[in-house]
Amino acid sequence: MPTLVHEFSWPDRVVIGTVGVPGARTFYLQVRTGKQIVTIAMEKQQAALLAEKIDDVLDQLNALEGNPFSVPTSTPIELVDNDPLEAVEEQFRTGAMSLGWDPTTAQVVIEAYPISDADDEDESLDQDDAEVPEMVLVKMPVGTARAFTKRTREVVGAGRPLCPLCGYPMDADGHICTPPDN
Numbered sequence: 001m002p003t004l005v006h007e008f009s010w011p012d013r014v015v016i017g018t019v020g021v022p023g024a025r026t027f028y029l030q031v032r033t034g035k036q037i038v039t040i041a042m043e044k045q046q047a048a049l050l051a052e053k054i055d056d057v058l059d060q061l062n063a064l065e066g067n068p069f070s071v072p073t074s075t076p077i078e079l080v081d082n083d084p085l086e087a088v089e090e091q092f093r094t095g096a097m098s099l100g101w102d103p104t105t106a107q108v109v110i111e112a113y114p115i116s117d118a119d120d121e122d123e124s125l126d127q128d129d130a131e132v133p134e135m136v137l138v139k140m141p142v143g144t145a146r147a148f149t150k151r152t153r154e155v156v157g158a159g160r161p162l163c164p165l166c167g168y169p170m171d172a173d174g175h176i177c178t179p180p181d182n
Helices: 044-063 118-122 142-157
Strands: 004-008 013-019 026-033 036-042 090-102 107-114 134-141
Touching: 004 026, 004 036, 013 044, 013 142, 026 044, 026 134, 036 044, 036 107, 044 090, 044 107, 044 142, 090 134, 107 142, 134 142
Parallel strands: 004 134, 036 090
Antiparallel strands: 013 026, 026 036, 090 107, 107 134
8 A cells, every 4th residue: 555645845834833721732743834734742852853854964064174065054034934723633643753854955865764563464354345555755944954953942942841869850739759869
């Protein structure tokens, strides 16, 4: 069965956002081109690692001797996006992701796949009930990629404050900890 690819070659918007309060937030990657919009759920750690790795790719390109690409070292102000997520309709929960670079278009490439249910393979061989495999493919220019990483770091960092004694997140309704032994 062919994979349904939600492809965004030059997205109008690509952001990480959340729904919920710190400590109970759901993280989403949302991509839009025109009226086509896809929102996929992901873990906080996936979002943080994605931003870190994109910055690494862009920094490596900047350090490349004879680099033909104009890679910004910081977020271009005109690309800053602090708007909330648009209507959230979760397409799938992200499992595996890959990150790449397309030198022909000077774009960062993200591929996101849903969590696979390997255990479900034995349940049924009836193809009529099988879901179509899908993925999200995002190709974004370097300026958009820098803006994406800046926003993602801010969203990830906007969680619960850390306890100065134990280092674990503190909830709004209280926190009990045991200071570490010295």
